[in-house]
Amino acid sequence: MIEFFNKTNVxxxxxxxxxxxxDFSVSYHDETRTIVAVCDGHGSDVYIRSDRGSKFxxxxxxxxxxxxxxxxxxxxxxxxxxxxxxxxxxxxxxxxVEQDLEQNHIGKKEIEMLSERDQFRLKNNPAKAYGTTLxxxxxxGKYLLCVxxxxxxxxxVKKGVxxxxxxxxxxxxxxxxxxxxxxxxxxxxxxxxxxxxxxxxGVFLCTDGIINPYQNLPxxxxxxxxxxxxxxxxxxxxxxxDWIVRxxxxxxxxxxxxxxxxxxxxxxxxxxxxxxxx
Amino acid sequence: MAETIQGNDTEKPVWKPDRxxxxxxxxxxxxxxxxxxxxxxxxxxxxxxxxxxxxxxxxLTDLQNENVNVDFYLTVITYSTEAFLLNHDRMKAxxxxxxxxxxxxxxxxxxxxxxxxxxxxxxEAKGGIMPDFGGVAPIVLLLxxxxxxxxxxxxxxxxxxxxxxxxxxxxxxxxxxxxxxRTVQVLRDFVGENGDVITCFDAKLLEKIIKIIVMTxxxxxxxxxxxxxxxxxxxxxxVTNDIRQQIQQTISDDIDSWEWQDD
Numbered sequence: 001m002i003e004f005f006n007k008t009n010v011x012x013x014x015x016x017x018x019x020x021x022x023d024f025s026v027s028y029h030d031e032t033r034t035i036v037a038v039c040d041g042h043g044s045d046v047y048i049r050s051d052r053g054s055k056f057x058x059x060x061x062x063x064x065x066x067x068x069x070x071x072x073x074x075x076x077x078x079x080x081x082x083x084x085x086x087x088x089x090x091x092x093x094x095x096x097v098e099q100d101l102e103q104n105h106i107g108k109k110e111i112e113m114l115s116e117r118d119q120f121r122l123k124n125n126p127a128k129a130y131g132t133t134l135x136x137x138x139x140x141g142k143y144l145l146c147v148x149x150x151x152x153x154x155x156x157v158k159k160g161v162x163x164x165x166x167x168x169x170x171x172x173x174x175x176x177x178x179x180x181x182x183x184x185x186x187x188x189x190x191x192x193x194x195x196x197x198x199x200x201x202g203v204f205l206c207t208d209g210i211i212n213p214y215q216n217l218p219x220x221x222x223x224x225x226x227x228x229x230x231x232x233x234x235x236x237x238x239x240x241x242d243w244i245v246r247x248x249x250x251x252x253x254x255x256x257x258x259x260x261x262x263x264x265x266x267x268x269x270x271x272x273x274x275x276x277x278x
Numbered sequence: 279m280a281e282t283i284q285g286n287d288t289e290k291p292v293w294k295p296d297r298x299x300x301x302x303x304x305x306x307x308x309x310x311x312x313x314x315x316x317x318x319x320x321x322x323x324x325x326x327x328x329x330x331x332x333x334x335x336x337x338l339t340d341l342q343n344e345n346v347n348v349d350f351y352l353t354v355i356t357y358s359t360e361a362f363l364l365n366h367d368r369m370k371a372x373x374x375x376x377x378x379x380x381x382x383x384x385x386x387x388x389x390x391x392x393x394x395x396x397x398x399x400x401x402e403a404k405g406g407i408m409p410d411f412g413g414v415a416p417i418v419l420l421l422x423x424x425x426x427x428x429x430x431x432x433x434x435x436x437x438x439x440x441x442x443x444x445x446x447x448x449x450x451x452x453x454x455x456x457x458x459x460r461t462v463q464v465l466r467d468f469v470g471e472n473g474d475v476i477t478c479f480d481a482k483l484l485e486k487i488i489k490i491i492v493m494t495x496x497x498x499x500x501x502x503x504x505x506x507x508x509x510x511x512x513x514x515x516x517v518t519n520d521i522r523q524q525i526q527q528t529i530s531d532d533i534d535s536w537e538w539q540d541d
Contacts, residue, residue: 151412174401174408174442175415212412213302216402220411223301227293239293251299253347253412 002034002139005232006260007244011209013254019043022132023207023256024054028062032070036260037061037136040152040207042180043255046118046128048110052100053130057181060092061136061147070141082192089134089147090190093181097130131182134190135205137165139262144203145194149186150178152207155221156200157229157263162221165203166191178208202229202263209255210247232261306409307348307500308369308416309338309492310447312395314454315358316386318424322481323454327421328379330488337493338372341500348414348500353398353407357391358384368398369407388426388464392434399443408443415446417495419488420468423454425461435467449473450491450521455481474521490524 010021022041028034039057041050064085106126111119121128133150146154148166156163179189204225214220231239240259248257313319313327331354338350350372354364365376395418400406408416438444450473451465465475476491478484498520 175413175446177442177446208412212409215303215306215409215411215413217410219301223298227298231293236293243295243298246295247302251302253305 001265002029002262003232003265004029004034004036004260004262005237005240006036006038006258007241008038008256008258009245009248011248011252011255011257012250014256015249016254020051021256022047022050022054023209023258024051024058025205025258025260026058026062027260027262028066033065033138033140034262035062035065035136035138036203036205036262037134038152038205038207038258038260039135040133040150040209040256040258042131042133042178043176045114046121047131047182048106048114048122049100049129050131053097053132053181054134056093056096056100056130057132057134058136059096060089061134063092064088065136065138065140065145068138068140068145070143082194085145085147086187086190086192089136090181090187093134094127097127100130101126125182125184128182131180133178133207134181135207137203137205137260137262139197139203142197143194144197144200145192146203147190147192149190150180151211152205152258153211155204155206155225156195157202157204157225158200160226162217162225164217165195166193197264200264202261204229205258205260207256207258209252209257210244210259212255213247213252228259228261229263232263233265303349305348305412305414306351307414307496308351308353308407309334309372309496310353310355310395310398310416310418311492312355312357312391312418312420313380314386314388314422314424315356315380315382315384316424317358317383318386319382319454323423323484324380324382326481326484327488330485330492331377331380333485333489334492335372335375335377337489338496341493341496342372345500350496350500351407354380355391355394356380357387357394358382359387360384361387361390361394363394385427386422386424387428388422389428389431389434391420392431392438396434396437396441396444399438399441399447401443406443413443414500415448416443417448417450417492418444419450419452419491420465421452421454421484421488422461422465423456425458426464429460429464431464431467438468439470445472447472448495450495451475452484452487452491453477454484455479476521491521494520494524 004027006025006027008023008025025038027036037058039054041054133152135152135154136147138145146166148154154165156165228240244257244259342350351369352372352375353369356362398407401408401410403410449469451469453462478487
């Protein structure tokens with residue numbers, strides 16, 4: 001059996017400046033599959049609709065993953081399958097953005113506060129207003145399918161061991177710089193892959209608002225992922241919920257925070273329940 | 279292969295929010311000074327640099343006490359015949375930074391300082407000093423009064439330009455009493471589009487100029503260290519404009535006082 005959890009909370013710097021929450025997270029479950037996604041709309045001034053961009057990215061992941069049949073993952077050459085999923089997500093996100101732009105043109109009022117340079121950038125490429133990262137995962141049959149673009153990350157847990165999944169190897173996403181769905185070369189920065197679900201007890205998806213305050217993987221694994229996993233395995237969802245709120249509004253870096261988790265209950269409940277009481 | 283992390287037997291995950299808060303660090307803002315200590319820097323020049331670093335330490339400590347967003351860390355790379363990390367510290371929390379005056383003497387092997395910098399500007403997981411996740415673009419200041427012994431520095435610049443943390447760093451160069459286009463070009467290559475080269479025509483102004491650059495950049499970056507994300511250069515532009523204005527002001531103040539004294 002699969003359990004899942006997702007939570008997004010606004011960060012304190014956005015509360016202070018009156019900006020909307022630019023993160024979005026979502027979960028979907030039916031009799032065949034469980035899907036979770038977290039997306040982080042960019043915070044710089046030019047990304048005036050990034051709150052919608054992150055919502056559209058979550059929607060694109062859900063719709064694209066729902067259209068994947070498990071047989072597809074066996075059948076054709078792996079690369080061909082992964083490229084198709086990648087293209088599908090990108091096209092769906094672009095379609096949602098175009099639809100929104102048609103229905104709600106970017107008006108003068110919306111951009112009057114921007115610098116001339118940013119106004120020019122938006123006129124050249126209105127989709128830039130929706131800039132966002134994306135991270136998504138689906139459990140379908142024996143497969144775990146993951147997609148990632150930009151910062152934030154996906155982490156697998158197996159018997160208390162935390163491993164990054166689809167880790168960005170280029171190292172380009174340092175400081176506040178990240179790849180974006182609104183970039184012309186977004187296709188080349190979307191990573192997609194699938195794994196055997198038996199290799200993981202659970203999967204964590206986080207935006208950078210959650211990860212960055214921990215600064216490195218050892219600290220993040222021990223001080224966030226494993227305690228949160230233990231609480232979820234013990235059914236203490238409200239504790240995790242409260243922690244995410246606290247991280248966003250008080251203790252983090254002021255950025256919006258999003259977490260989504262999926263885990264298999266039969267394999268590890270006992271392990272993480274025992275961990276709690278030692 | 280991806281790194282894996284395992285909770286060990288003595289550190290079982292526990293749910294204690296107060297203890298979990300302790301594991302959250304403030305953002306780190308690294309200030310890296312690259313100081314030419316070749317023989318030509320002896321005397322007033324190195325004296326001005328030493329005064330400036332003393333004051334910077336105090337200023338950053340005070341700024342940190344006022345600022346909840348960041349902790350400042352200082353690194354000083356000195357280079358002459360070889361490049362060294364001052365006190366062997368790859369980085370040091372500013373309040374713990376124990377500064378002893380730098381002495382000058384030797385060649386001007388700037389390329390060794392570039393390689394030392396390249397070692398630092400990597401993620402911690404890869405042996406550098408920068409955080410693995412997130413982080414604030416560091417401030418790097420290079421100052422020199424003469425032509426580098428090894429030239430050109432094409433290979434070393436290629437190494438630096440491949441490092442993402444170097445690409446995002448706010449970089450400044452100070453040319454001290456130089457009338458040498460080639461060296462100014464070396465500094466221009468170093469700062470690229472992420473900063474400025476300041477020519478200091480009078481060593482007496484050196485201390486002020488170093489302080490203006492480090493203090494202004496630190497102040498702007500530390501107040502802007504929260505959540506702005508995407509692909510843009512607003513902060514860098516603001517730093518550059520602020521520094522240019524202040525340096526012009528300092529130089530004109532100095533000229534005014536000089537004219538006044540002559541009168």
